Amino acid sequence: MNLFWLLVHKDLRAELRRPEAVVSMVFFGFLLLVLLNVALPPGARLAPESAAGVLWVAISFAAVLGLGKTMSREKDNRCIDGLLLSPVSAETLFAAKLTANFALIAASELSIVPLFFVLYGDTFFRAPAVLAGVIILATGGMAATGTLFSALTAGTTRNEALLPLLFYPIVMPLLAITVKVTGMIFQGEPLAQYVSWLYVMGAYALIFTGAGMLLMRPVLRQ
Amino acid sequence: MAIGRQASFSGAPEAGFLAVREVCKEYEGRRILRQVSLSLAAGDFLVLFGPNGAGKSTLLGIISTLISPSSGRVEVGGRDVSQDPERYKRRLGMISHHCLLYDHMTALENLLFYGGLYGVADRRQRAEELLRAVGLHRRRHSPVAGFSRGMRQRLSIARALINDPDLLLLDEPFSGLDQHAAVGLQEQLANLHGRRRTLIMVTHQIERGLALATRVAILAAGRLVFYAARPQVTAADFKNLYQELVGAPPGASGAEKR
Amino acid sequence: MPERIRDNLAIATAWGLFALAISLVFFYAPTEKVMGVIQKIFYVHLGSALAAALSFSTAFIAGIAYLTKRQRRWDRLGAASIEVGMVFTTLVLITGSLWGRPVWNTWWTWDPRLTTSLILWFIYGAYLILRAAVPQPDKRATYCAVMAIIGFIDVPVVFLSARLWRTIHPVVIRAGSIDMAPAMIVALVASLAAFSLLWLILLRQRIKALELDERLFSLEQRLDGDMP
Secondary structure: OOHHHHHHHHHHHHHHHOOHHHHHHHHHHHHHHHHHHOOOOOOOOOOHHHHHHHHHHHHHHHHHHHHHHHHHHHHHHHHHHHHHHOOOOHHHHHHHHHHHHHHHHHHHHHHHHHHHHHHHOHHHOOOHHHHHHHHHHHHHHHHHHHHHHHHHHHOOOOHHHHHHHHHHHHHHHHHHHHHHHHHHHHHOOOHHHOHHHHHHHHHHHHHHHHHHHHHHHHHHOO | OOOOOOOOOOOOOOOOOEEEEEEEEEEOOEEEEEEEEEEEOOOOEEEEEOOOOOOHHHHHHHHHOOOOOOEEEEEEOOEEOOOOHHHHHHOEEEEOOOOOOOOOOEHHHHHHHHHHHOOOOOHHHHHHHHHHHOOOHHHOOOEHHHOOHHHHHHHHHHHHHOOOOOEEEEEOOOOOOOHHHHHHHHHHHHHHHHOOOEEEEEOOOHHHHHHHOOEEEEEEOOEEEEEEEOOOOOHHHHHHHHHHHHOOOOOOHHHOOO | OHHHHHHHHHHHHHHHHHHHHHHHHHHHOOOEOOOEHHHHHHHHHHHHHHHHHHHHHHHHHHHHHHHHHOOHHHHHHHHHHHHHHHHHHHHHHHHHHHHHHHHHOOOOOOOHHHHHHHHHHHHHHHHHHHHHHOOOHHHHHHHHHHHHHHHHHHHHHHHHHHOOOOOOOOOOEOOOOEOOOHHHHHHHHHHHHHHHHHHHHHHHHHHHHHHHHHHHHHHHHHHOOOOO
């Protein structure tokens, strides 16, 4: 079996056996959706852009919660040393962690996104294929950034507290673009209106995957 | 004192399988290793003694490539291991202070996972074999989370042997083992040595160490203060020598745990 | 001590340059017709922005140099430039806000350049938080180098994303042509030079302070009874 799939399989099996990460992510995302709904005046509807903001606040907060998990599992019993002793390259390790994190975030989105439409109105539900594409691009970018930072914060004593402080400033531009684009989808604007932003999102995911591959080795070694 | 030949501290260069060349390590403002050089022939069994904080674990870490030296290098077969680390690591096994096992996976799953990492051909059979050898075959389907320290240590030994390494590094492998398991490990190590594997072991246990060693080294305050082919002496004589070189009897600093 | 003389000389030159720049700004450059005297803050605004940009590029290069060479001086350079860069980014935000109040009638606007500065302020603020959170110098140097590199890579995306907010920022420097009176350009060049020199002096002072910090740390380690 390929090393990459071996590592991904190990992480996902851990999650399937005891879905700690996904359950807490979905729970937290749901909680945020309800909490943010309180800000709405009774009977009022959110503008499409604001609704998009609510959705991505919920998803990204849930994502941060899950991102710390796959790396902190390697910290117990210093399993990370076992990986570093083996012939696995840091690049393969990064790619595998990225894939596992992507899968975790995507799994949480499968619940958070439908819950959003239930709570905030299904009139926003337009162009599902395009929306799925936007979600995949944004998730890729968040997972790439988060994977590198979770490896980094796992080496500090304040890992859980530090991760969001490093993660959010860096993904802020990606989230800003994602919210704007999602808002345009909710509004029913044509694809041509925002397709160039999708390229920027794709470029972000690619650049940060590349940077993570290069920087994973120094982050993990002393 | 009738200690074999007191070989030069830079090690005997004719040996040829593994060479540590003038390795220094500074980390977080401390000089942990200073100019450590030694070399081993294939099939050697080096036992490394020294007080706590002498840099023994760091030296093993550098040989394993887990830690990169500040200067100097480690060579295997005349080639710097940092040139092609993946190839080197394929032939390496290590037992460290930590068990490096996944708590949520069973004993067998852990071994299968590590077997996969090393691309072991028939990893299922190899894993079962090793589980039998360390006496954990009956518990192979139990998650590691419920294992005692001794069981973890035994599984850790099996883990380190999964790829049938040419070079095995052992950091205090006897810790946490009961008498029975310790004897079992000692036999296993002697067996590996008999099959011309190269071993480097750090231990506080002078008798056990001397019984297995073909070479002995003492590390104190980051320096190799003694390095020689196995002295043909009793443990008592060796302890005297140790005390002379280190300034404290073996195990005296063992009380101050890290 | 030639080093001390050189430092003092640099500081004296900086004083001179600032005096020159300020007199040029107020007595030589014409007052802008539409915005009035408030436009003069622009010379400080752009000078700070230049110093901030210098800082973050320096930190990026220092980060790469540290990861390849593993010499502590690259870490000191990176840390010093981010600290100094934070000060200048804060100045950019404050002067931008002061400028915007009378001109756009609002303290804050989500204009691309201001937004970019604000996001950069967060990114490099995160760098300083990370720096404070890791006590081990070698580990800290590695992590901070990674953060500086990632932060810098993020800048183009930050700028692109900031364009999504509606812009009311004056585009002063267009490709090819400059939209200013020649006297204004003279004053601008003088203040940019003054700010660059100030940046260099502050950077050097911070590097020295970090050097002393490290020396203190290793002395403390020795006192704690560790190996010398």
